[in-house]
Amino acid sequence: MESSSKVAEKVFKQKKSDFDIDKLSNDNKLNKLLKSIITEIRLYAEDQIKHIKRRAQIGIALSVEKDINKLLEMIVDEARALSNADAGTLYIVDDDKKNLRFKILQNDTLKTRMGGTSGVKSTFPNVPLYKDGKPNHFNVSSYVAITGETVNIPDVYESEGFDFTGARKYDAATGYRSKSMLVIALKNHENDIIGVLQLLNSQVPETGEVIAFSPEYEDHIASLASQAAIALTNAQLIQDLRNLFYAFIKSIATAIDEKSPYTGGHIKRVVDLTMMLAEKINESDEGAFKDVCFNEDELEELRLAAWMHDVGKITTPENVVDKPTKLTNIFDRISYVENRFELIAKTIENDYLKQKIELLKNGDNNKTKIKFLEENLTNTLKDLQEDSEFIKECNNPGEFISDEKISCIKEIASKTYSINNEKHNYLSEDEINNLCIRKGSLTEEERKIIENHATMTYKMLKQLPFPKKLSKVPEYAGSHHEKLDGSGYPKGLTLKNLPMQSRIMAIADIFEALTANDRPYRKPMNLSQAIKIMGFMKNDNHIDPNIFDLFIKSGLYYDYAKKEMNPEQID
Ligand SMILES: [Fe+2]
Ligand SMILES: [Fe+2]
Incomplete structure (x- = not known):
């Protein structure tokens, strides 16, 4: 299907050839008039095409942005650009639909940006949608949020029907003069109002003079608002799903750690250490890591793999997960x-x-x-x-x-x-x-049961329909017990077939297990002893030498030790 901008462009070109103004004689008054009308139409059509193209571009940009803060900011930026507004504010309707939550403020004259990616937190209070159980129609934003109507005010100081005490107070404090205002509801695909966009002080581009928002802007902004609402709803849904998924895997991780009273927090610490190592690799631009840089999606994939690396332990009998003595089965015999x-x-x-x-x-x-x-x-x-x-x-x-x-x-x-x-x-x-x-x-039989958790991790994760960018999670997680020389499990992979992500996780997993201070049946190992043992593992070609060297040289091992180990372990 042809886009609306292309259709408009085609019509415009067609009209241009039909009425080539240069061919018209300037002597003729009628022709002069015609010429000026055609020029007006052309300018108008050009302007419309520009707007349609811009809106199409904004639509694409909004739909690909998944970071909600960036998205909110982008909505206000683009709405202001489309309407030449000096300032803009965005509110989002709370989940319980009782308040408008302030999200973004931008004001070019005052050089102020709040919320979004600005790093400046909002100091503005929420706007209640109801007061004394009745709809709050006094505040213009809550009025729009409740009714869905668009409000266009040439001068708020002269307007009646809404309470602009807040705007006046803001002006008094900043020296600003709030004048024209356009307030539009953000309605999503289900026609639910999810937010309110408030634009302030439309300006003549050439002079900066503040004028009323033209009705034409209302259409442009309404169209942008509906695209924005859909993009925002999508981003919110994705965010909600992501939050739900993370909450779910964290609760599974807690359950696994709970299986052994002695290994509580193992998974969380492995995640932290894995991510610290990945960041160090990203920072390093020499030697083996010169060309290695994990992007955001790859870091996300690694984080998930670390959270789920031991998920297979859900199938391991409790008495084997952490067998404290040789004669223990259900209890120590x-x-x-x-x-x-x-x-x-x-x-x-x-x-x-x-x-x-x-x-x-x-x-x-x-x-x-x-x-x-x-x-x-x-x-x-x-x-x-x-x-x-x-x-x-x-x-x-x-x-x-x-x-x-x-x-x-x-x-x-x-x-x-x-x-x-x-x-x-x-x-x-x-x-x-x-x-x-x-x-x-552990007996040989029990060791095999324990080792089976890595196979189970892979099998369980392989059944989950991960999106493409997370498709390697099962592979990374299932390989955290592999060794470079092929003596690890479950597949006996070697360096050639072992992704760097699994090698990072292996180091994090071993170091955590060696230094953990919550195993009651053995004294916590000293830092130097753990490093020594891992040094042997490096020499035996069990762990990645480059990652281990970076772990030591960057001082990361010490940062981790200070955070997680008892002071008496750090020697
Ligand atoms: Fe494991
Ligand atoms: Fe582990």
Whole structure:
């Protein structure tokens, strides 16, 4: 379909060829008159085309702007430009439709800009739409917001029917003279009034003389206002959806962190650190980051990926998410083992007493035999106590289990005790398997369950219909446990296939986990120790060396430490 500006242009060109004024004779009075009429028409048509083109341009500019503050500012700027207005104000109707909220003020003469991107906060109060339960028709803006009518006043000082005390006070304070005023409602596609545009002091461009707003401007501004209202509603809807989405992912992140009482705030800290690293990369214009600059959409994509990097943990059983000791499943089974060892001690004492009674019953008062029994009891109980202590030590995830220790655990486990003539081993097969975990608290099976969270993160996020600019969120989030040398999980990707965003997140995730001060089963790690461990990871080609070097050289690690770590951790 042809745009209205093109149609107007075509008609105009057609008319121009039909009535070529240069061909008309100047001697003829009628021709002179005709010439002047045609010139007028041409100028008018040119002006109309200019306006139509400008409005089309404004329409496009408004529809692409998604930043609400910029959009509000643009509406007032363009409306003023279209009507030669010296000043303009924009109000938005509150969600509860009780007030007009002041958003933008622009005044060229006073060189004042408030709201929008100006950085100057509004000092103007809201305008109530109702007073004492009745529509507020005294204020011109609220009148327009309630009725939807356009109000065009040549001089507010001489106008009746509206209360302009506010304008007069403003003038008195600033030395300004508010005169002509055009107030138009912003109606969206559903004909709802969402705001009010107030333009002040239309000027003759050449002289600056303040005149009334011409009725022609009313049409231009009304058309702009309706485009603006639609653009604003769209931007607001997008903003609302975005807010809802962020609120939703933050509540999921909270739920995941809550799954482990020990890792509260992990996700939030990983997001913060990830974004701090991305900003440092953007600031850096040397070495590996010379040509790297994440734009706003890419930063948004990274932020979302960081918020959702552990979303797959929603499927991980709670007892595995943060297994504090080796024998923990739903609770720490070391208490079972301790009780059992006490029971074993009682059975040993019992046996001793039985044997002693037997000797005495048989009239055997041999002190040597009894002493032997007593010594045997003491030694056996001592051994049992040592075994129990040893098992308790092995249950600690910080305890490295050597081959020698594994033999000891197995030897203890193979010992037996009897209850009701039934023989039992000191330790069950499952207890042996858990106690023999060489490093940390997880069995191989449990490690796989934990690692599965990265696959689940990818699978869950892949199902979400992300817009194009956020389409990489699943990939970035699902790769935060990959390592440069291919030894990570879930896919074993290498540097070649690993996006920088995932490499940033990996460093943030590891550093947070190492330095977190809220894990009750281990002492918080010192800053120097964490840096040392990550240095080893860099040398082992696990983490990105350039990002890690930037993390250290830029001092970001220290900024983060000051913010998140206990002072005694920072050494
Ligand atoms: Fe993770
Ligand atoms: Fe994580």
